[in-house]
Amino acid sequence: MTQELRAALAAVQKPGRYTGGEPGCVYKDKDKVDLRFAFCFPDTYEVGMSFLGMKILYEILNAREDIWCERAFMPWVDMKEEMEKRGIPLYALESKDELRAFDMVGFTLQYELSYTNILAMLDLAHIPFYAAERGEDMPIIVAGGPCVCNGEPLADFFDLMMLGEGEVQLPAVCDTVIQGRKEGLSKQEILRRCAQIEGVYIPSLYDVSYLPDGRIQSVQSRDGAPAVVTKAIIRDMNTQPLPTHFVVPMIGAVHDRAQIEVLRGCVRGCRFCQAGFLYRPMRERNADMLSEAGRQLCENTGYDEISLTSLSTSDHSQLETLLDDMLTWTPEEHVSMSLPSLRIDNFSQSLVEKTTRVRKSGLTFAPEAGTQRLRDVINKNVTWDEIERTCTLAFNAGYTSVKLYFMMGLPTETMEDIEGIAETAQRVVDLYYKNPNKPKGKGVSVSISVACFVPKPHTPFQFVPQDTMESLHEKQQHLLRSVKSRKISVSYHDKRISFLEAVFAKGDRRLAPALCEAYRRGCFFDGWDEHFHFDTWMEVFRDLGIDPAFYANRTIGEDEITPWEHLDYGVTKDYLIREYHKAQQAKTTQPCNRACAGCGANHLLGGPCFDYR
Amino acid sequence: MITVRARFSKTGEASYISLLDLQRVFQRALKRSGIPVWYTQGFNPHIYMTFSAPLPLGQESVAECVDFKTEDENYDWTAAAQQLSECLPKGIDVLRIEPVRTDSSAIALARYEITYEPDWAQRAARAYSTFAAASSASVEKKGKRTVKTIDLKQYTDVESARETADGFILSVFLPAGGELTINPALLTDYLKGLADLEGAVPRILRTALYTKNKEVFV
Numbered sequence: 001m002t003q004e005l006r007a008a009l010a011a012v013q014k015p016g017r018y019t020g021g022e023p024g025c026v027y028k029d030k031d032k033v034d035l036r037f038a039f040c041f042p043d044t045y046e047v048g049m050s051f052l053g054m055k056i057l058y059e060i061l062n063a064r065e066d067i068w069c070e071r072a073f074m075p076w077v078d079m080k081e082e083m084e085k086r087g088i089p090l091y092a093l094e095s096k097d098e099l100r101a102f103d104m105v106g107f108t109l110q111y112e113l114s115y116t117n118i119l120a121m122l123d124l125a126h127i128p129f130y131a132a133e134r135g136e137d138m139p140i141i142v143a144g145g146p147c148v149c150n151g152e153p154l155a156d157f158f159d160l161m162m163l164g165e166g167e168v169q170l171p172a173v174c175d176t177v178i179q180g181r182k183e184g185l186s187k188q189e190i191l192r193r194c195a196q197i198e199g200v201y202i203p204s205l206y207d208v209s210y211l212p213d214g215r216i217q218s219v220q221s222r223d224g225a226p227a228v229v230t231k232a233i234i235r236d237m238n239t240q241p242l243p244t245h246f247v248v249p250m251i252g253a254v255h256d257r258a259q260i261e262v263l264r265g266c267v268r269g270c271r272f273c274q275a276g277f278l279y280r281p282m283r284e285r286n287a288d289m290l291s292e293a294g295r296q297l298c299e300n301t302g303y304d305e306i307s308l309t310s311l312s313t314s315d316h317s318q319l320e321t322l323l324d325d326m327l328t329w330t331p332e333e334h335v336s337m338s339l340p341s342l343r344i345d346n347f348s349q350s351l352v353e354k355t356t357r358v359r360k361s362g363l364t365f366a367p368e369a370g371t372q373r374l375r376d377v378i379n380k381n382v383t384w385d386e387i388e389r390t391c392t393l394a395f396n397a398g399y400t401s402v403k404l405y406f407m408m409g410l411p412t413e414t415m416e417d418i419e420g421i422a423e424t425a426q427r428v429v430d431l432y433y434k435n436p437n438k439p440k441g442k443g444v445s446v447s448i449s450v451a452c453f454v455p456k457p458h459t460p461f462q463f464v465p466q467d468t469m470e471s472l473h474e475k476q477q478h479l480l481r482s483v484k485s486r487k488i489s490v491s492y493h494d495k496r497i498s499f500l501e502a503v504f505a506k507g508d509r510r511l512a513p514a515l516c517e518a519y520r521r522g523c524f525f526d527g528w529d530e531h532f533h534f535d536t537w538m539e540v541f542r543d544l545g546i547d548p549a550f551y552a553n554r555t556i557g558e559d560e561i562t563p564w565e566h567l568d569y570g571v572t573k574d575y576l577i578r579e580y581h582k583a584q585q586a587k588t589t590q591p592c593n594r595a596c597a598g599c600g601a602n603h604l605l606g607g608p609c610f611d612y613r
Numbered sequence: 614m615i616t617v618r619a620r621f622s623k624t625g626e627a628s629y630i631s632l633l634d635l636q637r638v639f640q641r642a643l644k645r646s647g648i649p650v651w652y653t654q655g656f657n658p659h660i661y662m663t664f665s666a667p668l669p670l671g672q673e674s675v676a677e678c679v680d681f682k683t684e685d686e687n688y689d690w691t692a693a694a695q696q697l698s699e700c701l702p703k704g705i706d707v708l709r710i711e712p713v714r715t716d717s718s719a720i721a722l723a724r725y726e727i728t729y730e731p732d733w734a735q736r737a738a739r740a741y742s743t744f745a746a747a748s749s750a751s752v753e754k755k756g757k758r759t760v761k762t763i764d765l766k767q768y769t770d771v772e773s774a775r776e777t778a779d780g781f782i783l784s785v786f787l788p789a790g791g792e793l794t795i796n797p798a799l800l801t802d803y804l805k806g807l808a809d810l811e812g813a814v815p816r817i818l819r820t821a822l823y824t825k826n827k828e829v830f831v
């Protein structure tokens with residue numbers, strides 16, 4: 001570590017965020033590798049180190065002798081300032097070499113409001129924002145992650161984007177870069193070759209033209225790039241080993257525990273949920289493979305807590321077997337298990353017992369909407385009976401706090417649905433006090449957390465406008481008035497943050513200058529309340545002549561060409577439209593494991609998704 | 614059951630691990646190492662351990678120690694040191710593990726090497742000679758609740774001060790342990806004011822801990 005770096009570290013909070021050296025982190029001789037990859041997470045170390053995707057790719061890339069993958073995170077405000085003051089360029093934690101020294105710099109796009117952090121990181125690394133301004137001496141800047149499904153607002157900044165799952169795709173891109181360098185190809189020539197890899201999107205090879213009213217006229221590919229890019233997918237999850245060596249953070253990460261990914265995708269088809277559509281079809285891993293990987297991971301990391309992660313863990317067809325397998329080794333190894341995202345409708349008695357054999361924390365449910373009608377609209381297949389049954393089980397088992405997640409601003413929503421949120425919480429409170437087996441002498445606490453609905457690309461609700469901020473404000477007030485019990489607490493998200501999220505989620509390439517300008521005027525860490533400067537954003541839009549409502553609050557026609565029209569996640573547009581229509585009639589769709597609704601994603605597998613018998 | 618003591622170094626990156634985090638790091642490393650450590654009983658079993666005279670953030674050391682319990686009195690502790698090192702982060706190396714003979718309350722003194730890089734060496738030497746020549750050097754020592762003014766000169770026992778190719782190196786003994794601890798940063802902060810050392814970031818390395826009668830503790 002240089003004297004400058006030590007001086008900076010002496011001046012900041014939590015210097016451990018910036019040092020690397022954690023158990024499990026990989027060091028290599030940089031002269032003995034063919035490709036150096038900097039994996040960048042555009043948020044804090046604590047957030048990034050919780051992210052499973054980084055752990056998966058870190059292990060896969062570093063398993064190769066010819067590649068060294070290192071990590072970089074967005075420095076917190078104090079460190080950013082120190083680095084700027086002392087002229088320390090953004091470096092990767094392992095080697096402490098600046099990002100410019102790398103062959104490839106890869107960002108993961110997890111959240112629209114971290115886009116300005118990407119610019120901040122490039123800026124700190126002294127790398128020009130626009131791909132067109134970067135010469136041959138600059139690293140190839142790439143992106144992956146869910147927001148790549150409409151990365152158009154960032155299209156001008158990235159050389160290459162990767163749609164879908166990176167386990168096989170990213171090494172293929174690295175190989176093409178290594179090979180291209182050996183042959184002395186130019187960056188453009190290398191990128192053109194990469195365009196042939198599954199799921200690879202080279203934004204500069206696509207020309208977008210616009211209609212006078214601002215909508216998109218056409219998107220044209222050139223130089224042999226595919227007209228439509230289809231995401232990469234692991235067809236059989238059992239062929240893809242789980243990571244068994246995590247870098248174990250020393251300052252607590254948000255999720256500081258072992259994680260095993262039990263399945264990918266989700267069978268549910270909630271119409272608001274982008275992840276549910278991006279990761280189709282749902283694919284599971286076998287119970288024995290999971291249990292064994294979990295055991296190895298705990299052995300290698302020393303973690304004493306393991307979580308079974310996925311979008312919907314309790315939909316795993318062998319869940320009980322898996323829990324039984326894991327219970328054969330977790331107690332003696334002093335490891336406790338946690339199951340996030342438990343679903344109400346299959347939270348069985350024995351499941352309650354198995355999880356209560358480990359730590360007892362609060363119970364969380366996500367009904368998402370306050371009335372059955374609206375739950376049918378969004379296809380959240382949860383009924384009051386199920387909530388009642390599960391809460392009763394849980395109260396019997398000694399739970400005393402329940403957290404309920406809802407959304408506001410959903411399509412077709414009325415004030416009656418808002419009142420339904422308060423009623424649902426009230427009925428949970430009543431249920432507790434009516435239960436003869438409730439824990440003695442303890443009260444119940446029910447907290448309602450309400451997010452603002454953000455319509456997202458590649459979902460049936462991509463067509464709908466976001467509720468205006470005025471309307472959301474009214475609904476929030478109405479909810480507060482509707483809550484009568486002191487046992488119920490209400491919290492909700494900042495609607496202005498959700499508005500900006502909607503703008504960038506459905507945005508197009510014309511938003512790039514706004515990102516640059518907002519960053520220049522001091523916007524970064526937008527997702528952090530205390531650093532969110534809404535007024536600055538509005539000024540930027542006004543000064544650049546951009547109407548943010550055009551992106552957030554406008555109905556998109558079913559025949560309109562969306563900015564993400566050429567990015568294919570396996571689900572057909574026809575299907576999205578069908579689901580959109582069903583939503584308007586409050587008609588539900590069955591989960592994939594019960595009946596196929598014909599979304600088209602089975603083509604990615606080359607056969608049916610499930611074996612229906 | 615016996616208590617054993619692991620002596621370890623904490624340098625470079627590892628010098629930024631706080632005591633709280635260090636506890637978790639050792640908890641996990643001991644678990645991974647397979648060394649037969651004793652766990653507390655109960656719902657949430659954990660390894661019982663104590664660190665002696667922990668360092669302030671950013672200071673380095675080759676003389677740290679942690680005590681933990683084991684029921685296996687005949688374990689091969691030489692091998693254990695190696696096993697444990699492999700599970701610890703960069704910058705922490707276990708130098709040896711052995712059964713505890715002296716209680717950590719016996720710690721009274723620490724030896725430090727304070728190094729100013731070559732570009733600061735001259736100024737540091739100047740500051741030091743001013744300090745050496747002065748009759749007293751009062752500084753404010755912040756406790757948990759109180760601020761006391763103390764005379765640094767009274768507590769600083771200088772072993773050597775020399776200019777080398779690596780820079781200006783000051784070797785000193787300062788009180789450490791339960792009764793009184795003088796943070797070497799008090800000394801470097803004081804020197805800062807004597808010869809315009811504002812931008813300097815001296816490396817502070819603890820090389821040993823001693824008992825009252827100057828017997829080596831670790």
Ligand code: SF4
Nearest residue numbers: 592596597599602609
């Ligand atoms: S093809 Fe059918 S089963 Fe497969 S993901 Fe689509 S709707 Fe579900």
